[in-house]
Amino acid sequence: MHLKNLLKLPELFQVTGIADPARDDLKHLADQYRIPHYSRDYHDLLAQEDVESVLIASATDTHAQIIHDAAEAGKDILCEKPIDTDVNRMGLLRVK
Numbered sequence: 306m307h308l309k310n311l312l313k314l315p316e317l318f319q320v321t322g323i324a325d326p327a328r329d330d331l332k333h334l335a336d337q338y339r340i341p342h343y344s345r346d347y348h349d350l351l352a353q354e355d356v357e358s359v360l361i362a363s364a365t366d367t368h369a370q371i372i373h374d375a376a377e378a379g380k381d382i383l384c385e386k387p388i389d390t391d392v393n394r395m396g397l398l399r400v401k
Contacts, residue, residue, distance in 0.1 A: 307362045307385075312338060322350040325363075347371060351378040361385065369394040 311318045322342030325331060335343035342353055347363075350356050351374060358381035361371050369389040375382050 307360055308334070308338070311360065321355050322353060324350050348374065351375060351380060357381060358383065365390050366394070 308320065308323065311320050320338065320340050322344070323331060323334060323340055324344045324347040326345045328334070328345075331343040331345065334340070342350055342356070344350060347359075350359070359371075359375045361368055361375070361382065361384040363371060365387060366389065368384055368387075369391075372382055372384055372388065
């Protein structure tokens, strides 16, 4: 859903990568929507220089970790809500 919405706004967003550890059809999606990077591991996308920002739309219990990793990689971040369901993981959001 989020991917299709971003692709409807090419004047605002250029989707350069997608990541999902659970999908087996990432190559097909990337080819279908002409997205140059795809991976089952989001860290691969965070390492790409042409990735300036990330939209986090993963399982809620992964949001805090991905936010932390994206911030460490210097990316702008948009995360669907809630940020997390466990207040103990919120400490991950303290980035150096």
